[in-house]
Amino acid sequence: MTECDVFIIGGGPAGSIAAAKLVQAGHHVEVVEKVKFPRFVIGESLLPECNQLLEDANMLDKVIEADFQFKGGVAFQNDMDDIKVIDFKQNLGQKWGSSFQVRREAFDKILLDDAEEKGAHVTYESEVVAYNEETNIVAVKHKDGSTEKFKAKKVIDASGYGHVLPRLLNLVADSELEMRDAIFCRMKNDVRHTDGTDGFIYVYIVGNNDAWIWNIPFNDGVTSVGIVCTDEYYKSYNMDQTTFFNHIIENNKFAAARYANAEKINDVGFIGGYSSNVTKMFGKNFVLVGNATEFLDPVFSSGVTLALESGAKAAELTDKELRGEKVDWQQEYQDYMMVGVDVFREYVNAWYDGRLQEILFSKNEGSEKIEQKIVSVLSGYVWDENNMFVTSPTAAVNATYRALTGKEV
Ligand SMILES: Cc1cc2nc3c(=O)[nH]c(=O)nc-3n(C[C@H](O)[C@H](O)[C@H](O)COP(=O)(O)OP(=O)(O)OC[C@H]3O[C@@H](n4cnc5c(N)ncnc54)[C@H](O)[C@@H]3O)c2cc1C
Known part of the structure; x- marks a missing residue:
């Protein structure tokens, strides 16, 4: 049995950033990844908040060196020739006003290699097949058919669409979004x-x-x-x-x-049917991050941002816990994450019921400040408490809708 401080299931962006942050904090981290890298995964358009999170984890330089396509913003266009161009630089003053378009096979490999160089131990082509919540022992099946057990102080499930712990622990919930x-x-x-x-x-x-x-x-x-x-x-x-x-x-x-x-x-x-949900995001000895938790919709390219944010947050709190401090996982992790997720949820709902498109394509001039707040959300800055679209997403979207269209919601 291999003992470690933190065991991470999956080496996508959520797992890599968690691993990198935890090894830099001095912990023994084991990452087990099911497939060989590089591997394809969907989700190639990043938001500026990704740059901030990667910079905070000392992982941005390698991404910049890779010379990915510069992404300055997003443009929405409908059949009636309405177009709305969102320039990420027009945000609320946040540092990063751009991001990248990335082939995920390249991007994810850079991040996982970086975590490994920083000190994480990564095992490829090995699959987590069982987990005992009481003992915190994880069973892994290697490519050659052999099995290995790991005992960790904390398990971070970053298995994305694999939903490893949600499936093993019956935490899978229906998404309320249409299929x-x-x-x-x-x-x-x-x-x-x-x-x-x-x-x-x-x-x-x-x-x-x-x-x-x-x-x-x-x-x-x-x-x-x-x-x-x-x-x-x-x-x-x-x-x-x-x-x-x-x-x-x-x-x-x-x-x-x-x-x-x-x-x-x-x-x-x-x-x-890509949308997914879970009944809870943590347990006594484990925490779910990235797509192993809830996935809403790709329309605002928020998936990797939320994966990096949750991986980084889970790592910070795990470090705090391993140093002997008490962590309130409900409040400090799940409630925190839901602030950002719920901002995107409101935008996704408003996109599909048409409110957001009417706002974006409105010929009426909104105030410059409102525009900046919308740009800031679309840049992934969904924890900015100075933005009413973050603190009261539904009220802010509806008030903007009424002001620009003159219609009731
Ligand atoms: C149609 C569509 C389009 C999208 N477009 C975008 C976009 O443009 N921009 C964006 O930001 N997001 C986008 N997303 C979302 C994005 O794909 C995910 O949010 C993101 O990949 C989540 O990262 P992750 O690290 O949580 O998981 P992943 O990147 O899925 O990584 C999980 C890893 O866990 C491994 N794993 C799985 N099971 C096991 C196991 N049993 N044992 C060990 N390892 C395991 C997998 O092999 C994988 O490498 C899109 C999603 C969809 C459905």
Whole structure:
């Protein structure tokens, strides 16, 4: 049996930042990762708050050195030719006004290698298969079929879509969000914008908010393209995923123009019903971080930000606990995390019920301060208590909606 201070399940962004912070605080950290890196995972567009979190963990330099595509903001565009360009620099004065578009196979490897260089012990191609909550012993199955047990003072579950502890401990809950699917592919030689927004993520709204298309440009002429819609909408087409993908792209005027001469460089992928939830985010000896907790929706590219924030927060609190101080995990971790998650939840709800799009595309001039507050949220600064969109998200969105549209909610 291997003993350690902290055992981390999974080496995505949440696991890597937790590992890096904990080894820098002097703890013995074991990370067990199911697959060999580099590996693909969805989620390629980052928010400026990611830069801040990585900088705080001394992990940003390696990411900057990797020379990923600079991302200055996001542009939303609908069929009626309304366009809203969000420039991350127009935030509420936060340091980082940009981020990156990243191939996750490269980005995640950089972070996990960095955690390893800083002192974490990483074992690849090994899978957590059992966990005893009382003894805090984790059972791992290695690639060669052998098993190994680890006894840790704290277990951090950063297994993302694997949902390891939620499944083993029956913590999986239904998401209250409607079931949506993503149908996606990488394309090369698309037509890029030449107005200074070439590195932005473009979101094209399909029809009457029936679906939306993400366009995430990398700096080598390849673009990640994905369609998001309800499962019901996808099924109503009665098409296989590739035919559906082609059909939506060809029939959206912006996508059709952008990808007219582009070609797919891989098969069209499909993720069905991606939203997930858990009944609680911690137990006596464990804590869940990143996508192992709740995942809302990709529309505002918030997933990696929340993964890094939760991984960093869980690491800080674990360090505090291991140094003998008392930690109130409900208040200091779960309630804290839900502040940011609930801000994005309100934005996601307002996106799909149309309020946010009416705000974004309104021809009425809102105040500059309101604009900055919205930009700040879309940059991932969702714990900024000076922003009313953070402290009272629903009231702030509704008040802005009424002021700009003259309509009641
Ligand atoms: C359609 C879609 C589009 C998205 N787009 C974006 C976007 O543009 N920007 C953004 O920020 N986010 C996006 N996301 C969200 C993003 O994918 C996730 O939030 C992010 O990857 C979470 O990181 P993580 O570290 O929690 O988990 P992951 O990155 O999933 O890493 C978890 C790791 O755990 C390992 N693991 C799993 N099971 C085990 C086991 N039993 N034992 C050991 N290891 C295990 C896995 O192999 C994996 O490497 C998107 C999500 C979806 C569904």
